[in-house]
Amino acid sequence: MPELPEVETIAQELQILLQGKKIQAVEILRESIVRSPLTEFQAALVGRKISKVKRRAKFLIFSLEDKKHPNPLLFLVVHLRMTGQFAFQTQPHLSPSQPFSALVYPQKMVPKNQRILFDFGKETLIYYDQRALGQMAIFTPAHFQLLEKKWGVEPLGKEFTCKRLQNIIHKRKISLKTLLLDQKAIAGIGNIYASEILFAAGLHPKRIASSLNAKEAEGLHFSLLKILKMAIAEKGTTFRDYKRTRQQTGNFQNFLKVYGRAGKTCFTCKDLVQKIKQNQRSTFFCPQCQPMSV
DNA sequence: AGTAGGACCTGGTGGC
DNA sequence: TGCCACCAGGTCCTAC
Numbered sequence: 008m009p010e011l012p013e014v015e016t017i018a019q020e021l022q023i024l025l026q027g028k029k030i031q032a033v034e035i036l037r038e039s040i041v042r043s044p045l046t047e048f049q050a051a052l053v054g055r056k057i058s059k060v061k062r063r064a065k066f067l068i069f070s071l072e073d074k075k076h077p078n079p080l081l082f083l084v085v086h087l088r089m090t091g092q093f094a095f096q097t098q099p100h101l102s103p104s105q106p107f108s109a110l111v112y113p114q115k116m117v118p119k120n121q122r123i124l125f126d127f128g129k130e131t132l133i134y135y136d137q138r139a140l141g142q143m144a145i146f147t148p149a150h151f152q153l154l155e156k157k158w159g160v161e162p163l164g165k166e167f168t169c170k171r172l173q174n175i176i177h178k179r180k181i182s183l184k185t186l187l188l189d190q191k192a193i194a195g196i197g198n199i200y201a202s203e204i205l206f207a208a209g210l211h212p213k214r215i216a217s218s219l220n221a222k223e224a225e226g227l228h229f230s231l232l233k234i235l236k237m238a239i240a241e242k243g244t245t246f247r248d249y250k251r252t253r254q255q256t257g258n259f260q261n262f263l264k265v266y267g268r269a270g271k272t273c274f275t276c277k278d279l280v281q282k283i284k285q286n287q288r289s290t291f292f293c294p295q296c297q298p299m300s301v
Numbered sequence: 302a303g304t305a306g307g308a309c310c311t312g313g314t315g316g317c
Numbered sequence: 318t319g320c321c322a323c324c325a326g327g328t329c330c331t332a333c
Contacts, residue, residue: 010326039309065327088327090311120311138310140327181303190328197326246326247313266326286304289325 009087011065011162011195012238013249013257017093018062020252024095025057025069025132032126040122040136042144051081051145052125064158064194067093068151082146084154085134090120091141094133095252137248159194162235167193169228176216176224183219183227184212184285195235199244199266202291204234206265211299212283212290237262265291 009017030052035041041048052071059070069083085091123134123143134141146154160167160175175192176183186192187201196204205212207230210223219227243249243257246267250256264274269282269291278295 013326086327088309089325136310137312138325140310142328179302185303188327199326244326249326287306288327 009065009091009243009249010197010200011062011235012200012241012259013243014062014065014067014087014195015239016242016251016257017087018060018067021060021067021069021093021095021132024252025060025127027056027058028127028130029054029056030071030125031128034124034126035122036124037122037136037139040134040139040141040143042142048143048145052083055081063155063161064190065197071145078147080148082148082151083143084146084151085143086141087136088138088140088142090135090137090248092135092248092250093252094135094250094254096131096133097129098131157191159190159192162193162195162231167232169225172228172231173221173224176219176227179216181216182213182285183210183216184290186216187231188286188288193231196231198288198290199246199263200234200238202266203264204231206292206297207234209297211294211297212285212292213299265293267291 033049033052035045035048038045043051055071055073057069058072061068065086067085067087069085071081071083073079118135120135120137120139121133122136122139122141125132125134134143160171172193176186179186179192181189183205184201187196187204188198202212204227208223208227210219210227238244238259241257241259241262242251242255244259244263245256246260265280268280271280272278273280273293273296276293276295278293280291280293283290283292
């Protein structure tokens with residue numbers, strides 16, 4: 008579900024909701040999501056203040072501070088995968104005598120898919136994840152640096168110039184669609200925005216990356232930034248599961264030109280939008296607006 | 302270097 | 318209504 012614009016939206020909202028708040032308790036309802044040793048995970052979170060929430064690639068990075076601790080700064084790193092969601096609510100807290108979830112939902116009406124609960128005293132942050140593929144772990148600043156090195160260039164960073172994109176594509180003999188999904192090349196683009204970016208650029212998804220000329224690369228760079236920025240301005244795309252921190256949806260689904268529109272007429276040329284499989288994943292494109300030959 | 306297939310998980314949908 | 322196959326916004330691993 009969540010790609011760069013969705014994760015960016017969630018990070019911005021969590022930053023406002025959580026900054027300066029101290030975690031009182033954590034309840035883990037699905038252990039497989041936590042990739043650190045469970046006791047270490049609990050110990051790292053409880054009693055720490057969240058000083059910042061930001062996005063990098065498709066990850067949410069929570070800065071956790073405790074000035075008196077030998078490790079004054081730790082990071083909680085979260086990947087939502089397909090169906091991860093954070094919901095913030097002004098509801099009660101954990102009591103040592105009762106399970107957290109029983110307090111929040113008195114009749115044992117624990118909503119489905121609740122996986123991890125973060126207690127802030129008077130407020131609660133709930134991590135939902137239907138498919139439970141999401142992951143979270145604690146990192147020291149040193150380990151976090153190592154992790155960050157594995158990620159591709161940040162498309163919204165100032166280092167992502169047209170020249171940089173040309174360097175990335177010129178040696179890759181894979182399709183443009185596959186390249187856009189390669190997180191080690193460019194970080195943050197997922198299946199929806201890959202199709203939308205290529206439509207905006209007028210490039211066929213099966214074009215080999217290295218075959219682009221300078222003008223086409225420039226167009227791809229421009230379209231990539233345009234689509235991602237528009238999607239962030241619209242708070243992301245709610246196609247099926249994506250919800251924001253107060254359960255609001257995004258709005259960019261109203262601007263999709265090809266994704267999910269197989270068999271429908273292209274808004275630009277009236278040809279029919281096609282759906283194909285690339286690397287076992289759906290790609291949508293307009294054959295007229297995105298010709299294979301230049 | 303690139304790709305196919307399976308794994309991780311759950312639930313919605315459409316066909317019979 | 319029931320069962321089944323297939324689909325899903327992500328990523329990692331192994332085998333060719």
